[in-house]
Amino acid sequence: QITLKESGPTLVKPTQTLTLTCTFSGFSLSTSGVGVGWIRQPPGKALECLALIYWDDDKRYSPSLKSRLTITKDTSKNQVVLTMTNMDLVDTATYYCAHRRKRNYGSGSFDYWGQGTLVTVSS
Amino acid sequence: DIQMTQPPSTLSASVGDRVTITCRASQSISSWLAWYQQKPGKAPKLLIYKASNLESGVPSRFSGSGSGTEFTLTISSLQPDDFATYYCQQYNSYPLTFGGGTKVEIK
Numbered sequence: 001q002i003t004l005k006e007s008g009p010t011l012v013k014p015t016q017t018l019t020l021t022c023t024f025s026g027f028s029l030s031t032s033g034v035g036v037g038w039i040r041q042p043p044g045k046a047l048e049c050l051a052l053i054y055w056d057d058d059k060r061y062s063p064s065l066k067s068r069l070t071i072t073k074d075t076s077k078n079q080v081v082l083t084m085t086n087m088d089l090v091d092t093a094t095y096y097c098a099h100r101r102k103r104n105y106g107s108g109s110f111d112y113w114g115q116g117t118l119v120t121v122s123s
Numbered sequence: 124d125i126q127m128t129q130p131p132s133t134l135s136a137s138v139g140d141r142v143t144i145t146c147r148a149s150q151s152i153s154s155w156l157a158w159y160q161q162k163p164g165k166a167p168k169l170l171i172y173k174a175s176n177l178e179s180g181v182p183s184r185f186s187g188s189g190s191g192t193e194f195t196l197t198i199s200s201l202q203p204d205d206f207a208t209y210y211c212q213q214y215n216s217y218p219l220t221f222g223g224g225t226k227v228e229i230k
Contacts, residue, residue: 037219047159047167047210047221060217063124096166107173108214109157113166 002026004036004097004114011120012087018119022080022097026112029055029075033105036080038071040093041116052100053080092121125149125213127222135230142198144225146211151191155215158187158196161224162207170209171196201227 008020022036029036035054041047051071052060061069070083080097095117098110126149136142146156154174159167169178171187174194184199198205206229211222 046223047212049219049221052219060219062218098166103155103173103214107157107169107176107178108155109169109172109212110159110167111169111172111178113168116166 002099002112004099004112006095006097006114006117008095008117008119010118011122013123014088014121016087018082018084018087018091020082020084020095020097020117020119022082022114024078024080024097024099027099029053029073029078029080031055033101035100035102036073037098037100037110038080038082039096039098039110040091041096042090042093045093050084050095051082054102087121089121092119094118124218125152125216125220127211127213127220129209129211129222129225131225132223133226133228135228136201137230138201138203140201140230142201142205142227144196144198144209144227146189146194146196146222148192148194148213148215152213152215154190155213156187156189156194157212157214158185159210159212160205160207161210167210198227 004024037052038050053071068085097114099112128147156174158171161167175187208224208226
């Protein structure tokens with residue numbers, strides 16, 4: 001059974017750096033084709049894919065946020081960490097992590113999601 | 124980036140209705156499209172992958188079709204549990220992008 005759970009601060013101040021951790025079980029990030037992505041959703045708005053990391057350490061970032069994002073993995077701890085620098089009010093959102101298999105290894109879609117964590121940016 | 128468009132943003136329907144939700148890609152994405160259902164305060168749930176493949180455990184009243192730039196999600200007979208927001212997502216190329224969502228509300 002695959003599960004993912006996000007953790008991190010619920011409140012950050014403008015200009016601060018946000019660090020979120022996705023802790024997962026039921027799969028390994030050393031298995032070919034497997035990846036974990038971070039997706040966010042501002043209140044009442046649509047979903048936006050921020051970053052992904054794969055079993056082979058291939059990393060993909062949203063072009064508009066690339067300069068602010070870093071994604072890393074700790075395979076031994078079953079964790080993926082996302083850092084976002086220079087947080088702004090518009091970064092207030094629910095942040096989800098999700099499991100993905102590359103399309104040549106599986107469905108290619110985000111098939112398992114964490115419950116999400118609401119991060120509010122406010123001074 | 125490939126832009127995904129989902130008109131309309133809100134759709135009103137009644138229980139038992141056949142509902143069709145549309146998704147358009149700004150360029151061809153072959154069949155690399157997924158559909159998700161999201162209820163308030165919950166994470167999205169995968170319904171359909173590769174345009175027409177039903178995810179395990181998803182009721183058969185959901186179906187997907189299309190290829191290239193035009194896609195549809197169809198609910199054959201709308202049930203009370205189906206009132207939610209539906210998102211399409213392309214995974215033909217990076218960055219992976221989602222549509223703006225279509226909210227299915229009670230008429």
